[in-house]
Amino acid sequence: MRKKMIAGNWKMNNNQAAAKDFVENLESWFAAEPAGKKAAASGEVEVVIAPPFTSIGAAVAAKKSKLVHIAAQNVYHESKGAFTGEVSLSMLEEAGCEYVIIGHSERRHVFHEPDDVLEKKLIATLESRVLPIFCVGEMLEERASGNAEKVISRQLDFAWQSLTSDVVGEMLVIAYEPVWAIGTGQTASDADAEKACDYIRNLAYEKFGQTASDSLRILYGGSVKPENSASLCSQNDIDGLLIGGASLDVKSFEKIIETVI
Ligand code: PEP
Numbered sequence: 001m002r003k004k005m006i007a008g009n010w011k012m013n014n015n016q017a018a019a020k021d022f023v024e025n026l027e028s029w030f031a032a033e034p035a036g037k038k039a040a041a042s043g044e045v046e047v048v049i050a051p052p053f054t055s056i057g058a059a060v061a062a063k064k065s066k067l068v069h070i071a072a073q074n075v076y077h078e079s080k081g082a083f084t085g086e087v088s089l090s091m092l093e094e095a096g097c098e099y100v101i102i103g104h105s106e107r108r109h110v111f112h113e114p115d116d117v118l119e120k121k122l123i124a125t126l127e128s129r130v131l132p133i134f135c136v137g138e139m140l141e142e143r144a145s146g147n148a149e150k151v152i153s154r155q156l157d158f159a160w161q162s163l164t165s166d167v168v169g170e171m172l173v174i175a176y177e178p179v180w181a182i183g184t185g186q187t188a189s190d191a192d193a194e195k196a197c198d199y200i201r202n203l204a205y206e207k208f209g210q211t212a213s214d215s216l217r218i219l220y221g222g223s224v225k226p227e228n229s230a231s232l233c234s235q236n237d238i239d240g241l242l243i244g245g246a247s248l249d250v251k252s253f254e255k256i257i258e259t260v261i
Pocket of ligand 1: 009184
């Protein structure tokens with residue numbers, strides 16, 4: 001049984017005060033509101049928030065329970081040195097991060113991070129105590145030309161070429177995020193999202209076998225909101241959601257959590 005993950009990627013939003021307010025509100029919801037208490041008691045959902053680097057400390061400090069987990073939005077694979085502007089895994093660990101997002105479409109397409117660098121980031125993360133949420137997904141023109149699956153398999157072939165079945169089954173989270181759906185309001189249909197996530201699980205099955213592919217968590221991301229979260233999350237191969245815009249408003253984030261339990 002794969003535990004659902006609901007992860008909010010704040011991108012470059014929410015300063016320290018906003019991060020504190022958000023996490024305090026979420027903790028109160030889990031502790032005192034009927035829907036939040038139900039979510040907490042069910043133990044079925046893992047909630048993750050990815051603030052910008054400078055707000056991570058405030059988010060961690062506002063945490064009261066073990067229900068909320070903090071992620072970074074990016075990391076560099078080297079452990080230290082002359083890498084201006086970068087942050088290492090030990091720094092993320094020290095700051096209280098349990099997860100890190102790697103290969104988000106904005107890292108790939110705005111900051112031009114190539115597959116081989118993302119592979120290095122993934123390997124370095126798996127050697128640390130921080131767990132990776134590794135993003136893949138095709139652009140609109142790649143989908144239109146019938147190459148969506150080819151793109152996803154290329155991104156994964158690079159990323160997991162040297163991983164073992166144990167690591168894939170126990171430590172890796174994949175997020176399928178079609179680029180055309182991110183921040184556009186054009187959510188993938190339930191069927192299209194499920195088809196892609198099923199395709200990813202099959203790739204994992206072919207390379208790593210049944211046990212790893214059965215336990216690998218695969219998230220969908222791209223214009224998720226409270227109105228579409230339940231049906232997306234109820235698909236066979238979708239084990240949770242990576243949410244951008246709708247994770248900035250704590251009420252809509254709570255609503256999404258409520259819809260998936
Ligand atoms: C994202 O940034 O990962 C994302 C899915 O954004 P949005 O939910 O706003 O489409």
